[in-house]
Amino acid sequence: MKKTFLLGLLLAFGVAENSNAQSSEVFNKKGYKLTFENQDATFSKELKDKLVETFYQVYPKLAKEYNKKTSRNVTFVIDTAYDGVAATSNDRVVFSTKYMKSHPKDIDVVTHEVMHIVQAYGESNGPGWLTEGIADYARFKFGVDNAGAKWALPAFKTTQSYENSYRVTARFLVWIEKNIKPNLVKDLDKQLRDHTFTDNSWKNETGKTLDELWTAYAANPTI
Numbered sequence: 001m002k003k004t005f006l007l008g009l010l011l012a013f014g015v016a017e018n019s020n021a022q023s024s025e026v027f028n029k030k031g032y033k034l035t036f037e038n039q040d041a042t043f044s045k046e047l048k049d050k051l052v053e054t055f056y057q058v059y060p061k062l063a064k065e066y067n068k069k070t071s072r073n074v075t076f077v078i079d080t081a082y083d084g085v086a087a088t089s090n091d092r093v094v095f096s097t098k099y100m101k102s103h104p105k106d107i108d109v110v111t112h113e114v115m116h117i118v119q120a121y122g123e124s125n126g127p128g129w130l131t132e133g134i135a136d137y138a139r140f141k142f143g144v145d146n147a148g149a150k151w152a153l154p155a156f157k158t159t160q161s162y163e164n165s166y167r168v169t170a171r172f173l174v175w176i177e178k179n180i181k182p183n184l185v186k187d188l189d190k191q192l193r194d195h196t197f198t199d200n201s202w203k204n205e206t207g208k209t210l211d212e213l214w215t216a217y218a219a220n221p222t223i
């Protein structure tokens, strides 16, 4: 009795799972495997192709620049239930169907998200705003069509802080590299992955503390 009941449960669960997955495709190129799971039968082939193409354009470059040991096995999920824009964990990127359909030109969501796979910080001792700032920095530097998405680094404002994360932090990182320390992001990224990053990393890298860097940035924020 008990066994039959369990089996029934498993079968029901299996059926429910399968009804979500409209299709699953596997791509193998440039040494990287990309599994594309699509839950939305009405998701256009054009947009799917663009997501896959963008992955193969940017991921090998990000791997070469930041982390040659990054995962070679990535999954993209077109998720009909997800309400955000996109999210990444365990080498798996979930894209919101709703968002991607209404913002088909925002293709460098791929670049930001797969940078999180390359980052592989695990239980990092670094701040979350820096992780997100580095992902948007990577989008700024390696994005395939930021202009087409009307995506740009926002102008500096005195109300900003480096803790604003994302594009605000990304612009600050670009400024530091231009004015004080080229390759800062590569160094910080490696330290975050190696779990050697500390608050002193800023001073060790640039000669200035984080707050001193921000003050210098605010005084002359041109990039």
Ligand SMILES: [Zn+2]
Binding pocket: 112, 113, 116, 132, 135
């Ligand atoms: Zn992110």
